[in-house]
Structures are given as structure tokens and as C-alpha cells.
Amino acid sequence: MIKGNGSHMSFYFEKSIGIDIREDSVSLVLLGIRMRRIDVLGAEFLHIPSFSPSDEKMSRAFLDGVNRFLMKHNAWPRNAVFGLPRPHFTFQTFDLPAPDLKSVRSMVGFELERHFTVGLDSLYYTFQASPAGENLYHIAATAIHRQIANPYLELGHKLSLRPSIVDVSTFANVNLVLGDSEKEGVAAIIDLSSSSVEITIIKNGVIQFSRNVAINDPDIRNAYFQSNRPEKHYELLSEGLGGLIVEEIQNTLASCRNLTDAEAIGRIHLVGGGPFAPSLARKVREITDVETVRVGLPGSVNPDLPDEYSAVYMSTALSLAKRELEPEGMSTNLLPAELRPKKKKSNPRTTLALAAGLALFLIGVAVNQIVYNNRVIASLDLQLREVKGLMAPIETIDLEYQNLAQFIHTLNRVEAGHPSRLTLLQEMSRILPKDTWLNGIKIHDTEVEIKGYSAAASKLIPLLEQSPLFKDAGFVGSLITEAAGEKFTLRTTVEAAP
Known part of the structure; x- marks a missing residue:
């Protein structure tokens, strides 16, 4: 991408x-x-x-x-x-x-x-x-x-x-x-949203218990979405909010069956918190005397x-x-296997290897075409030399040579007048979105017919029209919604190469 x-x-x-x-x-x-x-x-x-x-x-x-x-x-x-x-x-x-x-x-x-x-x-x-x-x-x-x-x-x-x-x-x-952060020891995680707070206790990186408690204070809910108020306003609300959260941490600890009385929380992590985050972290640390940190960027x-x-x-x-x-x-994933999209995970190194392979292939195709054309012209030239040595009417042979050379030149110009099939397939691979699957492509002269499935087939027409290789794109028949997506058939015309 x-x-x-x-x-x-x-x-x-x-x-x-x-x-x-x-x-x-x-x-x-x-x-x-x-x-x-x-x-x-x-x-x-x-x-x-x-x-x-x-x-x-x-x-x-x-x-x-x-x-x-x-x-x-x-x-x-x-x-x-x-x-x-x-x-x-x-x-x-x-x-x-x-x-x-x-x-x-x-x-x-x-x-x-x-x-x-x-x-x-x-x-x-x-x-x-x-x-x-x-x-x-x-x-x-x-x-x-x-x-x-x-x-x-x-x-x-x-x-x-x-x-x-x-x-x-x-x-x-x-x-x-x-x-x-370190996985050793006991830690608490606070996740504060506008109307509830979740307390999670972990020990050596393993969840011991988690509870979610509603916060029914309209002042806290309103202030959560108003980050432009003075810091003093959040500090005042954090006085009561901090006490509530510390009480819930103690209640959650009491529900942890695998913690002994000798084990204590060594660090408290605050996730989110909206505009309360700075003042709330300070207040919780003040009440508990436990290091309280705001979770940063991974x-x-x-x-x-x-x-x-x-x-x-x-x-x-x-x-x-x-x-x-x-x-x-x-x-973890709540979706059962049958509801998860079927896909292959991309591997960056594999992707680079495939990209390098494709580049080498394209270079090989181009070089091969040039070598082939040169060999044809060399072969014609060799035949001409042989014929000239054997045949008397030199003028007739020269004329044939000129005609053949003109024919080769015309063929190359016709071939260059339209993109190759490989070029068309590369362009379709580039512009079509990843949620589109093709199960049929027909190329006849300047007309291309494409069949397949897409999560949103109507987006395909403008994508094709924006490409310099296609024009006059349109659906053949109506779109059919199936489990795999919207089934479609469309036709487009290949633009002549400039």
C-alpha cells in the first residue's frame, strides 16, 4: 500500500x-x-x-x-x-x-x-x-x-x-x-472513560481479575469531553474521583484468589483518562504512595x-x-473462526522478494523482446547477404529487404500502439482494491471483460476511469449480492498508448 x-x-x-x-x-x-x-x-x-x-x-x-x-x-x-x-x-x-x-x-x-x-x-x-x-x-x-x-x-x-x-x-x-514495561510483580491498570472505570490487576503479566464500575457523576461525564477547561477544574473533580478509584482497586484486589497478603501493587498504570489524566495520576499516587504512570506510546x-x-x-x-x-x-478474539475473514497474513520479507522477482521478470521480458527483434533483423540481414552473393538481380533483392524491414517496423509500431496484456494485468492489480477478487478476464483487441466479486463494486468504475489505460468502463447486467461480496461483470476499452 x-x-x-x-x-x-x-x-x-x-x-x-x-x-x-x-x-x-x-x-x-x-x-x-x-x-x-x-x-x-x-x-x-x-x-x-x-x-x-x-x-x-x-x-x-x-x-x-x-x-x-x-x-x-x-x-x-x-x-x-x-x-x-x-x-x-x-x-x-x-x-x-x-x-x-x-x-x-x-x-x-x-x-x-x-x-x-x-x-x-x-x-x-x-x-x-x-x-x-x-x-x-x-x-x-x-x-x-x-x-x-x-x-x-x-x-x-x-x-x-x-x-x-x-x-x-x-x-x-x-x-x-x-x-x-516489566512483567514481574503485581500491577494495576486503570482505564477511565466518561461514565465508567475499569480496574485490572495483573501479576507477572497474567490477568488476575478485572472489574468495571459505573461513574454516575454528570460533572465528570461533562468535563471528560471538555478538554479546554482550566486545569484547576479537573484537579477539583479528581479529588473525589481519585478516592473512588483507589477504593475500587482495593475491592478488585480482594477478588484476586492467587495473591497473598504479602504481595502488594508495585505500579499503577493509567490508560486514557481524557483531560483528567494528569491530575488523576497525581492524585492516585498521592493517596496510595505507589508509582502511578500514564501509559505512553509503544x-x-x-x-x-x-x-x-x-x-x-x-x-x-x-x-x-x-x-x-x-x-x-x-x-484474544471474540469472533468464532467461521465469522473471521479468510485471508493470508502478509510477510514483509516475502513481499520484498516477490517484488524483486517481479521487477527482474519485467526486465527480462523487455530485454528478451529487444534481443528477439535484433535477432530477426540480423537474420534478415544475413539472408540478404547470402542471397546477394548468389543472385544477380541486386536491385530486386534490395527492394525485398526494404519491404521486409518496413514490415518489421510496421509490426513493432502496431504492437507499441496498445499496451501488452502483461501491462494491463499489472495496472488492474495496482488500481483494484484488496477487497476485490477477480475470477475471469477476457482481452479481445481493445475490449476487456472483467468478472469477479467486490465488497463495494460500484467503486470500481471510477478507479478504472482514472487509469490512463482504460476508458468507457461500465457494468454488464446488474450487481448480485452474495456471501463473498457483490458479484459483477464489467467491460472497458483499452486506451491506445501515447
């Missing part, structure tokens, strides 16, 4: 969008990966009060906001990672005796049935299994009702964003914290950020987007 910015062009092996949906807001972060680093290509924060996908007005606000973001950055990435609102989730932790991970996967379903109040058939669920001793694994599991999650996912489908991963902020935040992400990116609102969305670009400690 190519990113253009004025005269500066950047190549990205893969792009991914993280969509962090909260009770009153949506954070969007678009990432692109190069060989050794990840760039933040775009970011946006949408304030949608009391967001519910079943509300038509709110759904339209979501669709319009995300669509504007995608159009602005000309990106419909195949990697779309959704984080759904934490209050909709149930979170459970427990220990499971098992000899290995394979046995854990076969046994965990029965245990989850016991810990969740409804049957697994009506839930999207995921879990993280971590060794906790000999023949013992610690399970951190979460679940959400399908009837609650599906309306959010359907909004993504309307935007041609088919989710590849659906997760909860809990695991995304743990990935963010563990990426650049080391693999380029610190040269767009102006729109704000860590206090978008850190979780960034962590979600990063899931598809590099390995993470928490590789």
Missing part, C-alpha cells in the same frame, strides 16, 4: 484500523506497518452521547463519522479490529488443572458453561490461558451476548469493514502495558504522530489496531 503526502511517498505492507467503542464515544486509529516500524496514519475521536447501535440517529452519527475518516485517509483496510463497550461484558478468572494447552482448549468450554450464567451458544467468548504451576493453567475469560454484539458488527459491515478481530478493552490495555510505533492523535482518548484504539500488525501477548 502507498501513502502519498505531497512529494513524499511511503510504502506500507499492511494497514489496520482500531475502533474503540465506548458508552459515549468512539475512537479511531489507522496504522500502517513498514519493515521495522508502525506509523499512525490517522486518528479521530467521535463524541456520541449514550451510543446505541439500535438507535437510528446514533447509528447514522457513527456511520457518517467513520465513513468521513475512511474517505479522508482513502483507506478501507482489510484489518478492522473492534473493541466493544466494557459494561456489556462479563469477566471471569479461574484455575484449570490440565497437562497442556491442547487439553485446556478441549476442557475450557465445560468450565465456561459453569462460570457464565447462559449457554455458550448465545455468547461470543474468548479466553487467555497462562501456566500457573505444574499441570495447572490460569484462565482469564470474557463473554458478551451475541444479540448485544451483533448490531455493532453490522454497522461495520455497512461501512465495508468486516471485523477481523473483536475484543474487549481489558486485553487491549494489558497488551499496551506489557509491551513496554516502542514499535513511530513517535512522529499526526496532530489529531491524543493518547488520553485513543490509546486503547491504537492497541486494538496494532493487534493485526505485530504479535501481542494477549491474542
